[in-house]
Amino acid sequence: MTAPEPLVTTQTPVTLVGGGGLRDKDLHTCLTRGPVLVAADGGADAILGRGLRPDAVIGDMDSLTAAGRAELSPRVQHHIPDQDSTDFEKCLTRIAAPLVLGVGFTARRLDHTLAVFNTLVRHPTRRCVLINKSEAITLLPPEIALPLEPGCRVSLFPMGAVTGQSSGLEWPIDGQGFAPDGAIGTSNRATGPVHLTLDAPRMLVFLPRGRLNVLLEALEAASRWAEG
CATH class of the missing domain: 2.60.120.320 (Thiamin pyrophosphokinase, thiamin-binding domain)
Structure with a gap:
């Protein structure tokens, strides 16, 4: 399968935010390392609710609220309608960066967490570290x-x-x-x-x-x- 064209290209790490149990402390830690801020679909609402603005929002847009959509510039909203991939995968495969720091992906639904782990393994060239309250998780390199x-x-x-x-x-x-x-x-x-x-x-x-x-x-x- 041909890799999607990147929607975010940067030489600095990226903070990728999901909508599953985002903690202020974790977000701050990620932004210190990865100042480029990307939201996976409804993760944009969590960002906007903290007075921040994402550089890009990527997903099928079934979780982003109407209020969030109205507050965001259309140019940062990237609607990917396919239902064969999760919002996390849509984001990870369209970010060209040395590192992605993922937060808000492993604190709530276990099936969603397993899908995120599946994506890490199926896209091993995309280096990503997931962060939650108790752990730092990544796919090991060689x-x-x-x-x-x-x-x-x-x-x-x-x-x-x-x-x-x-x-x-x-x-x-x-x-x-x-x-x-x-x-x-x-x-x-x-x-x-x-x-x-x-x-x-x-x-x-x-x-x-x-x-x-x-x-x-x-x-x-x-x-x-x-x-x-």
């Missing part, structure tokens, strides 16, 4: 070094068949085959700095929210999954 302290939770969840190698984990993953219907790696712990390598873009990592900066700095230094 290799990453995380300077974590002993005892820090490192939860790994496979979204497909994947293997890898590790150092610095209480329960190493070397030689283990992971799959959603097989072995998973949740509630692992660091024994010190962690180094991970994966053979496929199918492993999510969940770190405590307080390790967000560590994760972002590690991702910046990490290689990316290749196209195709």
